[in-house]
Amino acid sequence: MNPIILAVLIVSVIGLIAGLALAVASIVMAVPVDKKAEAIRECLPGANCGACGFSGCDGYASALSKGVTKNTALCSPGGNDVSAQIAEITGLSAGNVAPSAAVVMCQGFCEKSNTKMVYNGVESCQMAKQLFGGPKECIYGCIGLGDCVRACPYEAIHICDGVARVNPAMCKACKMCVKTCPNSLIKMMPLHEAKAAVLCVNKDKGAITKKECQLGCIGCMKCVKACEFDAVKVENFCAKVDFNKCTGCGKCTEVCPVKCINLITLED
């Protein structure tokens, strides 16, 4: 036989056999794909942030389709839109995702907060905290080396003047930064409503706090007395606002002698 024809034949036949075998195998050994989970996965934002409590968007989608959870409002980056879309696919009721954004509870800006040393180590809050609680005198405040900046999948956090600041318009409330901050300084706050927040978590006595930072809470109780709604409490020499009780009247912010209570409105 002509060697050229033989060559063409051999390659084609091997290709044909391989193709047929694959085709047969893909039918015989087909694994049923969960159509519902795939459709839900399409709606989710795909940030794999884990705010829903499952292992990423795929995990949440399969949990919804298998009925492990019936809550369609767990995706905070997606918000109400995604909840409504999921409800349409699954036939469950759409939930209400309370819009919220992250806020860094510290105002220890460079010139306000004293430093005890110059830190030249690895640029990581986690690492810096191992050395005497960080470069600032206050060991509770923002270290400012940007662990949260790197954790944020939406680039909503930046370091301004030594302290991390969240841009509420960019924040999707995935809580990645909340988990990352070694000082647990980042809290979620409701959007669209003015609430008073104490931007300090210092647990030292007032006199010590005053030496460390000009904007630290000294636990003077003035805000507790000023509040008409019993929303402010002082624990461990630091005031704390209960967001459920706070009406955003702003009385506490007026009386605060160190100006560490701020009225925060997160408009997007």
Next chain:
Amino acid sequence: MELTKGLLSILLTMILTQNFVLAKFLGICPFLGVSKKVNTAVGMSMAVIFVMALATAVTYPINKYLLVANNLEYLQTIVFILVIAALVQMVEIVLKKYMPALYNSLGIYLPLITTNCAVLGVVTLNIDSGYNFVESMVCALGGGIGFLVAMVMFAGVRSRLESCDIPKFLKGLPITLVAASLVSLSFLGFAGVVENIFA
């Protein structure tokens, strides 16, 4: 006895002196891409060992009874690529059906093996060296184990690199390539060892 000696010699040569990654520079893509963690490096290597052995077992008879018998040796490359690609796809389908846990842990690495030149390298090398079927299988096994050794060692080196203070211009791929060259250089130390063991 002579047979075992010969097979052992092939195995050790493939693992140490003729290591696919570090001496022949084949399969560099997964070597750099998947060596960030020891776990994934081991998973990828296991898949490579499996596919190498399977590809050798299938391509050896094809070469001997179809290509050589008809004087069509020049078709080797294209036929082998065809066979390897089909094999990897088949392995993927079977794993997905019967071993979903292993399938999920291998992830993207399984289809990536299709384009791994170390697999094509081992089947071509078997033919160039004139090995018989048993020798070819041992050679494929040795090549796969050599790949595993190189991957796991380099994954260890890379995890040390993570915690090093590297100059900015060398960060990332440059320092990885420098480290790879040093690991490769260290394997030169095995040159001549295997030949002299069995001398």
